[in-house]
Amino acid sequence: MSDTHQQSIAFVRDTMLPEAPPPTAETGIVKWMRENLFSNVTNGLLTLAALAAIYYLLSGFMPWLLNGIWDAPSIRACREVLQGEVGGCFAVLTERWNQLLFGFKYPDEEYWRPTLAFVLLFAAAAPVMFPNHVPKALLVFTGLYPFLAYWLIWGGPILSPIFGLLGFVVGYLVWNRLVAQSFAAGFFGAIIAAMITWWLGGMIVEAMASENTLLAAVPSRDMGGFMLNMILGTVCVSLSIPFGIALALGRQSDMPIIKWICVIFIEFIRGVPLITLLFVANVVLAYFLPPGTTFDLILRVIIMITMFASAYIAEVIRGGLAALPKGQYEAADSLGLDYPQAMRLIILPQALKISIPGIVNVAVGLFKDTTLVSVISMFDLVGMIRGPILASTEWNGVYWELLGFAALLFFVVCYGISQYSQWLERQLQTDHR
Structure with missing residues (x-):
């Protein structure tokens, strides 16, 4: 009786069993592969096909890369060293790196000048790109950098960048005077005032030209290589954003003349290929200048590329302005803000x-x-x-090495821009999700 009663008492555990490890197929790399690579039959077949394609590409690329020749005077010497084996002739990069980066006419002893300007570019851009992580006092250097970089790269009299800075000061004063009437009127008025100041300054510098300069002058025709791409890309992107903002706001202006000027400009530029504008800058623009007038080719190209990019950026920003609800404009009016204040504090930051x-x-x-x-x-x-390097007898026939190097440089810059934009979007993400 007592035994039967004892057996009917429920068992209560007073200690926990040790946790068992999860199945191998539900953890680590195996789980990741099952979920992402072999989640079903179709994905598994696509994964195998992709692996086969990668193996096929690497089996041809890696021997070409690892067996590459980095020290040879010509392509014929590379082939003699390889003796029929697969390998790249990377010696062209070690032999012509200076021409690829700086062109074939920029003085060798002056390479430090564009290099220093490139390094200082990061210090000048940091206060604008990372305003919450860099002291705002560096904005002074950001404002002075364009004139310092111009003097470092082109050299010549130091009065040239000084008058350039003076032109921006005059333009800023005109902006403050006209912006209360209209953002677009203030912007374009500032541009006209700055251009007049630069023109007068150029005449004064030309009249006072002296051989005793701190930095030797380098003409624009001697610029080349990746340095030229960086100059055009940096300057044109920096200029096209404010011009694009002004065009977008001008297109929405209540002033008919300003509105139709912006509309005609945007639609015309967007309807013309960039290569056509470059030919205009190179050939046609000279016909509209007075006889004997010299207009720097790089400056002409910068103007045309900036015009081209500004028209597209204006349409992008116009889309951002159209995406804002009407209540944002009404909120600015209810706060008693005038047009410049509303645009600067409420509308443009969101757009x-x-x-x-x-x-x-x-x-x-x-x-x-x-x-x-x-x-x-x-x-x-x-x-x-395409020109001097492949036209030379030493390196005629080297294509993949040179074009791969160019692709690598452009990829690094473009990928950096893309990653920064994604970081900036995360920093400015203030909505709740």
Whole structure:
């Protein structure tokens, strides 16, 4: 009786069993592969096909890369060293690196000047790109950098960048005077005032030209290589964003003249290929200048590329402005803000945040389009490869090494721009999801 009663008592565990490890198929790399690569039959077949394609490409690429020759005076010497084996002739990069980066006319002893300007570019861009992580006092250097970089790269009298800075000061004063009437009127008025100041300054510098300069002058025709692509890309992107904002706001202006000027400009530029504008800058523009007038070719190209990019950025920003609800404009009016204050404090910050992907898309495309200047006899990176290097008897026939190097440089810059834009979008993401 007692035994039966004891057996009917429920068992209560007072200690936990040790946790058993999860099945191998439900953890680690095996789980990841099952979920992402072999989740079903179709994905498994696609994964195997992709692996086969990667293996096929690497089996041909890796021997070419690992057996590459880095020290040889010509392509014939590379072939003699390889003796029929697969391998790249990378000696062209070690022999012609200076021409690929700086062109074939920029003085060798002055390479430090564009290199220093390139390094200082990061210090100048940091306060604008990372305002919450860099002291705002560096914005002073950001404002001075364009004139310092111009003097470092081109050299010549130091009065040239000084008058350039003076032109921006005059333009800023005109902006403050006219912006209360209209943003577009203030912007374009500032541009006209700055251009007049630069023109007068150029005449004074030319009249006071002296051989005793701190930095030797380097003419624009001696610029080349990847340095030229960086100059065009950096300057044109930096200028096209404010011009694009002004055009977008001008297109929505209540002033009919300003509105139709912006509309005609945007529609005309967007309907013309960039290569046509470059030919206009190279040939046709000289016919509209007074006889004997010299107009720097790089400056003409910068103007045309900036016009081209500004028209596209204006449409991107106009889309951002149209995406804002009408209540944002009404909120600015209810706060008693005038037009410039409403645009600067409420409307444009939101519109630009919406427009970041489109602006970056235009910037990346613009930087790659700088290679089109090679068709007007400007020896940028692609122009150097197609012209002096491949035309020489030593390296005639080296294609993949040179074009791969150019692709790598452009990929690094464009990928960096893309990653920064994604980081900026995350920093500006203030909505709740």
